[in-house]
Amino acid sequence: MLTIKHQSTIEKAVKANHERAFYSQYPEHPKAYGEQAPEEGHNRFKAQLNTPFSQLLQSGESGWAGEEVSPYTMEPLGITYPLFTADDLVEKAVAAAPQWRNTTVDIRADILVETLERIQSYFFDIAYATMHTTGQSFMMSFQASGPHANDRALEAIAMGYHELNRYPAEQLWEKPMGKFALQLKKNFRAMPKGPGLVIGCSTFPVWNSLPGIYADLVTGNPVIVKPHPRAILPIAIAVSAIQQVLQEKGFNPNLCQLAADTSATPITKTLCEHPGIKLIDYTGGSQFGNYVESLPGKSVFTEKAGVNSVILDSVTDIDAVMQNLAFSVSLYSGQMCTAPQNFFIPAGGIQTPNGTLSFDEVVEKFKNAVTALVTNPKMGAGTLGALQNDTTLQRAHNAGKLGAKVILEGQPLVNEEFTHARGFTPAILQVDSADRHIFEQELFGPVLLLVKTKDTDESIQLARQMAQQHGAITCAAYAISPDTKEKITEAMNSVFTPVSFNFTGFIWVNQHAAFSDFHVTGGNPAGNASFTNPEFILRRFVWVGNREVTGS
Template sequence: MSGLPQTPVRDDVVGELVERHRPLLDRALEAVSTREYWAAYEEDRDAYGPDAEKEGEAAFQARLGKPFALGQPAVDGLVGPEPEQGGERSPFGSLLRISYPHVDPDRLFPAMRAAMRGWARTTPEERAAVCAEILARINRRSHEFAHAATHTSGQGSLMAFHAGAAHAQDRGLEAVAHVLAEQTRLPARVEWRKPTADGAEVLAKTFSPVPRGIGLVIGGRTVPTWSAYPGLFASLTAGNAVLVKPHPEAVLPLAMTVEVAREVLREAGFAPDLVCLAAEYPGEGVARDLATRPEVRIIDYTGKPDFGAWLRENCRQATVFTHTSAVNSLFVESTRDYRGLVGNVAFTLALYSGRLCTGPQNLFLPEAGIATDEGHKDFDRVIADIGAALDGLLSQGSESAELLGAIGDSETLECHRRAAAGEFGEVLHAAPGVSHPAHPAAELCTPVIVRGEAGADALFTEHPGPVYFAVPVPSAEQAFETMAETARRSGSLVAGVHTVRPDVREQAEEFARESGVNLSLDLTGPWLMTQASIFSDVHGTGANASGNAAVFHGSFVTSRFSVVGVRRRVDERDRP
């Protein structure tokens, strides 16, 4: 790499960061090895202080209606603030009216490559400590990040704080830990001695992790920080520069992330252009242009499968990691806790309007009904009881609105309208409409359950929003066969199974292993199949069409750097 001279690294600052964050990094390394429960960042909103929520809201409000200055090079215009200029519109009805810098990649990429020189020459521990400091500062502003998530992705406040702030930060640190473990697996230097008749041959050897180049992170809208942080922090910790291309309707959370990263890098004596933002004009399609640049060597993408396939086919100069749509399944064969099951399923269907990538779309039940602790329940009764539980959940005013969140995209609204109108099949249950008491302009969608048929094409297509297919099946074998075909054709991240039968449990586990789908068995109460415990659970396996981005997997980390060895002969007579 060549380019502008680098600012000397302030060893005093970096050394202090290493000491400050060593306990955290050691604990993270332990957690990714043992897979025990651990969370680095507090998910309790009250733990951040009595005034933290108000201060976070005030900080968010202070950003509205203003340019977002990052001090980036190669700026050639502004995106926004109006929607027709690329500005964001909150799913809750208001305009953010924020404008973001638009950059010229021909001038930006040389600056980013130049910024990598000093960064790549630091140790893995130093890079990990700087990244831990970035996450620490993001964490202190968690309430502000939660507001940004709410008003770009439509998440309720609790979901926004978890997925948009604390849990996203855990995901970032998990990636840092995996990179640190891989980059320190070989010793930095070693004296190699081979016995000979005359004594020994001695070589001094060094092993240096070398970054691949610029990483491009193409963000999604549903959970922008949660999905972007693994790739962003993995590439940065590995020594690469990172260009963040956010979803046009969810720029703010990732712009704030870039802002914090640049601030920390600058203070530590590194070039802040290691991390930059690429906002786009309406219809510009800048992701395609950026992704095919020869400087881009790593791509992390979250979004629709068709563009993920395009990236894999056309970006041969880069390693491409995709996290695309998933069609997940839930099979209820029998249960010892019928009321717990019904309540758990209803909450899962309502949560965030069914937009989580780990939520189920297809609900399989035996056509003859299920055995329960309350006696036999036929197919129609199970669906009716789930519907009644949904109606109860969604009759609680503001709490129901918070649970659902708001919908900001026309595709989801149209899919929900068609399902409710019976265009996808017989409507078995349509939950009553809910309005948001604090945001009357917000569009909220309540769950619609449609009768499906095993093998029908509709089951293998992702239907955005709270649209669900209840499918009667003649046997467990038929359910697992259809679930396996779904994973092959459409991709599945998770599956849920409820059963009291050991043989069905064994079939479920066999399906999961063969299809590369993470499995939840008999979860009731507060445990949802949508949840993933960071540092413990594996989110995605990389083994089916839902994508190959699996943070725990060695290739997710090692593809971001190589190792170069240097050896030289040591003459024993030269030793002091």
């Protein structure tokens, strides 16, 4: 193996991928990036507004368009992006492919880590871009689209580096045959399947796209990045940074192309069905996701919708639990794929060290915890952020019409910094375990359901069924008895859903840490991808072994 600039970074990441202890290459605190960085990033973001995004190293566009609107100011960003036809994008990807394919994985990984360093220099530009397209708070925008996304990208690079170095490039095969030995020279090549297509979503335009982009690139595939038309800027900055480095290193920047489109004339299906596209990463709604998964001849990686559950059985500190859950449901107004939606609470209440807390008392405590958080002027707006789009706002508005008992009505969120922000506080509804038609739908956004069950066994059974039939990315559970914990683990793991037990304090079920937590296990209807299990890398290339008689 060659000595490469970022070898130590890559090797530490490979080790972290396997140890699954805490590891991070990119500090999550903004202060780690220098005093000037935030303001410089903000200034560049402001300068970008109302101008064409001209930093891409792509040419031959058929037009320019853009339709992003800030969920905080409700004003258009006024940025336009170059548009390309699907044929043009695929042709350029194919043309760029051979040089990259024939570069060793060590060199590819090295260059890709260099692109992450370049993206790092734009972390604050990306943060403001994320905030004003997704509605995430500034802090979440910075962390999710910056260091956390880069860590997930490094995870994919490291897994690729590890897997493509799994077998020797060349090997002598010598079979003893008594008086002589048969000899063959063999070589093993990891042939990329691509080009790849990465389809982004409007809520996590960078975090959900970088893993697929880097998984494609490290395995030797060119990649076409198709962002959601309402959240282009954050990933456009990242793609532009990747293109800069590729060009500086003597590679064709078309190895990573941006494929912006508009709501009026979308190109996603055309790209998906293009015979040249062989790999598709998709984040978004289940209906389109199921379509993508059904396409013949494509290797597909999806993260779709799910219904995440919380099972409440027994706790040691009810107030700490309620504060933790109130934060989990409020964080980015329930617009995270990991946000809990259904809270299963036994009709007989839950156990605490001070005796049983009745169902109604639990409901009251939950309501109070959410209310305290969202009305706290220092916490509310900063935690809830803004709603990315009107559909989510309407869903929150209409939560009272679902047929459930309304425990807490949602209402327009007061945001003193952005008075026009699209914000709405969480609605809390109560239903019975028989009201499946209500709680088995994904109610994306600030709507949560407290489900009164017969007992914890019914809670487990329902949470399991939801995951099996509708998918789940997470499950939180509060239980003291080892038997109950084991029962919950067995039931949820059997439908390939991870369980987080007894979270209180500064750790929330919504968070999946790079290098340690698999994100979307791939075993239930919530999706078939996982950041980053080995398959996320292996399904993007094919091992081919050639043989030759020695001396020939």
